[in-house]
Amino acid sequence: MKTGASHSPLTRILSGVSALLFCATVAAQGQPDPFAGNNTRYPELKDYPKEYPKDLPKGFRTSNYDYPLQADARPWLARRPNAALSKQTAPAYIAAVKKFIEDDLSGLVNDPMNWSPQKAGWYDMPWGGQGSTMSNGLVDPTSGREAMLGSYTGQVLQPDSYPSNPPKVPFQNHAVVYYNDVAASQLGKVWRDPFHPDVKAAQFPEGSMVVKVEAATLTEDDWPVLKNSTVSYIFRPPVASLNETDPTKRMPVVTPMRFLQMAVRVKDSVASPQTGWVFIAFAYDTRSNGATVWDRATPVGATWGNDPQLAKYPNGLGPNGQLTETWVNPNMAPFVKDGLGWGGRLAGPLDLGMRRNVVTVSGRRYADLKDQPGLGASSCISCHSSAQYPFVANLYPSPNMVFPREGGGQFLLYDPGTPLWAQWFQNRPGTQALSGKGRKDIVGTDYDMMLTFALMRANGSADTDAFIRHPLAGH
Numbered sequence: 001m002k003t004g005a006s007h008s009p010l011t012r013i014l015s016g017v018s019a020l021l022f023c024a025t026v027a028a029q030g031q032p033d034p035f036a037g038n039n040t041r042y043p044e045l046k047d048y049p050k051e052y053p054k055d056l057p058k059g060f061r062t063s064n065y066d067y068p069l070q071a072d073a074r075p076w077l078a079r080r081p082n083a084a085l086s087k088q089t090a091p092a093y094i095a096a097v098k099k100f101i102e103d104d105l106s107g108l109v110n111d112p113m114n115w116s117p118q119k120a121g122w123y124d125m126p127w128g129g130q131g132s133t134m135s136n137g138l139v140d141p142t143s144g145r146e147a148m149l150g151s152y153t154g155q156v157l158q159p160d161s162y163p164s165n166p167p168k169v170p171f172q173n174h175a176v177v178y179y180n181d182v183a184a185s186q187l188g189k190v191w192r193d194p195f196h197p198d199v200k201a202a203q204f205p206e207g208s209m210v211v212k213v214e215a216a217t218l219t220e221d222d223w224p225v226l227k228n229s230t231v232s233y234i235f236r237p238p239v240a241s242l243n244e245t246d247p248t249k250r251m252p253v254v255t256p257m258r259f260l261q262m263a264v265r266v267k268d269s270v271a272s273p274q275t276g277w278v279f280i281a282f283a284y285d286t287r288s289n290g291a292t293v294w295d296r297a298t299p300v301g302a303t304w305g306n307d308p309q310l311a312k313y314p315n316g317l318g319p320n321g322q323l324t325e326t327w328v329n330p331n332m333a334p335f336v337k338d339g340l341g342w343g344g345r346l347a348g349p350l351d352l353g354m355r356r357n358v359v360t361v362s363g364r365r366y367a368d369l370k371d372q373p374g375l376g377a378s379s380c381i382s383c384h385s386s387a388q389y390p391f392v393a394n395l396y397p398s399p400n401m402v403f404p405r406e407g408g409g410q411f412l413l414y415d416p417g418t419p420l421w422a423q424w425f426q427n428r429p430g431t432q433a434l435s436g437k438g439r440k441d442i443v444g445t446d447y448d449m450m451l452t453f454a455l456m457r458a459n460g461s462a463d464t465d466a467f468i469r470h471p472l473a474g475h
Contacts, residue, residue, distance in 0.1 A: 032130065034194035034458065037063040039131025039144030043235045043254050052233065052254065056113045060147040063124040064117040067188030071181040073207025076100055076266075085271045085278065090302045090327035093271060094280050097264055101180075101209065106294040108176070108213055109259055112149060112232040122211070123184035125177065126191055127454040128152065134248050141252035142242070146235045148254075151176050154214070155352065156239055156405060161374075162349070164334035167223035172239050173350045174257060175214040177450055183208035183267070190451070197458050199389055202445045203430055208267035210448070214350050215257035225335055227286045229258040230293045260284050261348045262297055263380070265447070272304035274427035277447050279303050279380035281348040283336045300336055301328035303346040306381050311422035314415075316343025316376070325427075326379075342416065342425070345379030353378045360415045361399065377413055382424040384447040388433035389455045392442065397424040 038060065048058065079100070081093055104122060107115040117123065131144035145152055154173035159166035179187060182205055189201040217239060220227045234257060237250040244250050262282040269276045281300035288296040305325030310318045317323065326346050339349040347353025356374045358366040366375045377396050386393045394401055397414045404411050414421040423434060430446030445451045 032195075032457070034126040034191070035063070035065050036129035036144070037061075038129050038147040038150060039139050039141065040147070041131065041139055041141045041235060041252055042147050043252070047235075048254050049256075051256075056233075061116070061150040062118070063129060063145075063150060064122065065124060065126060066118075067123060067184045067191075068181050069185065069188065071185040073182045073205065076182075076207045076209075080268060080271065082270060084273055085302070085304045087324070087327045091299070093278065094299045094302050097209075097266060097278075097280060098282070101211065101264070102294070104180075105178075105211060105213075106292070108178075108211075109262065109294045109297060110230060110292050112213075112230060112259070117178055120178075121181055122178035123181070123187065124150070125179070125187065125450045125454050126194055127457040128450070136248045138248070140247055140250075141235070141237055142247070142250060146174075146252075148233055148235050149174075149176055151234055153236060154350070156242060157216075157350070157352070158356070160356065161352070161354065162335045162338045164338050165223075165225060167218055169218070169222055170239055171216050171218045171222070172236075172242075173214050173216055173260070174234055174236070175212050177210065177212045180207075180209040180211075182206075183210060187451075195458060197455055199443050199445075199455060202389070202443065202448070202451055202455075204267045204446050204448070206267055206269060208265075210265045210450075212263045213259070214261040214263075214348075215259045216350070217255055217257045219256075220258070225286055225333065226258040226260065226284065228293075229260065229284050229286070229296075231256050231258055233257070258284075259293055259297075261350045263348055263351075265384075267446075274305055274429075275381060275447065276430050277304070277381070277384075279346060279384070281346055281351075281380065283332070283349055285333055287333065298332075299329050300332055300348055301326060301346045303327075303379065303381055305427045306345070306379065306385070306425040307343075308422070308426045310343065311425040312417055312419075314417035316345065316416065316425070340376065341379035341382070342376040344376075345382070347379055351378070351380070351383070355396065355411055355413075357404075357410050358413055359410045360413050361420075362415050364415065365410075375413070375416070377416075379425075381447070384449060385424060385426070385428060386434050387445040387447050387449050387452045388435060389443050389445055389452055391452050391456055393435045395449075397421045 104120040129145045131139035134140050151174040156172050158170050186204050190197050234255050235252045237252050241250045264280045266278045268278050272278050280302045282297040283300050285298040290296040303326040307323050307325050336349045341347035341353030354374045355377045358375045383395045386395050431444050433442040433444040436442040
């Protein structure tokens with residue numbers, strides 16, 4: 001639901017004219033382009049498979065950077081529950097959020113190839129579209145945002161990540177991320193000068209919402225849990241080609257994928273007084289009788305805190321075995337339950353809340369344990385709690401920034417229940433950085449990893465960021 005944003009037709013120009021003129025001048029020379037819509041790899045007509053529906057467009061989704069100068073959050077604030085969330089009230093809150101965004105976003109799930117962020121009034125984060133150049137002078141098709149949907153590429157997920165109902169083959173998830181007008185009004189302040197962002201403005205106002213919609217590069221035969229889900233298309237190299245060591249040989253193809261997951265974040269300090277955010281996850285449920293795919297996107301759960309009082313226990317639950325700041329749907333499909341995080345904390349099935357091939361600093365190797373082949377190592381909030389600038393902490397509780405591919409090399413983590421592990425499972429305000437204690441100039445970016453990655457690229461383009469890194473697949 002749109003909230004009455006106020007726009008100026010010159011918003012983007014007036015907010016950073018000198019930087020944008022510079023950008024326009026040097027773009028042809030391959031210089032940084034903060035407002036790139038995609039990586040500039042486009043399929044030709046011959047690249048479309050025969051099964052591509054004739055009634056679908058063969059155009060490209062454009063990005064929406066026309067941030068409103070101000071936005072009215074009252075439509076949501078007036079209907080939100082006026083009390084802190086509990087496990088009893090969480091289901092009604094989830095239903096209220098889904099209903100509130102339905103008019104704007106149901107098309108993104110039901111008819112993604114025709115959905116437009118401009119028409120819906122949702123917005124993109126800058127500094128994510130541009131691709132990187134390979135040794136042959138072409139743009140790496142795995143980099144940046146691809147052109148058909150404007151999607152980001154994620155991790156390759158292995159069948160053993162879903163032991164209760166594994167897909168037949170490994171697959172990749174691809175995601176789009178959008179901000180509502182309330183959140184976008186703040187992005188406009190951060191990116192008034194896109195080459196010199198205002199990090200101090202990296203705090204979102206009440207009523208901000210962020211949505212991430214993800215799909216899997218699988219057929220219904222590959223994984224029956226996707227039966228009758230929405231099919232959309234991207235222009236990326238197929239999963240099998242990603243094992244090719246020479247990136248110039250990874251050729252993009254028009255690839256079908258099927259909707260599986262939607263995540264929504266709501267800035268709501270009434271519902272979530274300690275962290276300021278409510279995280280909600282939905283997963284496609286082929287068992288549902290809903291009339292549309294949007295209707296069949298059923299709640300996985302909601303979380304508004306990390307239950308830090310339980311972080312000292314190795315199982316993350318303590319003697320009572322109960323979380324108090326997470327509600328998960330007791331009727332979720334088994335494969336969705338496979339993806340929950342530490343101690344059953346909320347994580348969607350594409351979030352890799354459970355990691356395989358883990359070794360801890362004490363030397364414990366979870367890959368060798370037949371009764372526990374993986375370790376629940378994350379959650380929606382713990383992952384986003386590492387949102388800070390500079391980006392100097394892993395998304396998972398690890399002493400290293402290394403983020404191995406799932407099914408690849410060993411992943412070194414702290415031991416669950418130790419003080420170092422527990423740093424990721426605290427309840428902090430968005431102003432407080434995970435790594436900020438005793439350190440200078442590390443700024444919390446309000447649980448927003450996309451903003452963290454964008455700030456890295458922006459300051460890296462000006463040679464002012466010693467910590468610049470490629471974005472990581474996460475929640």
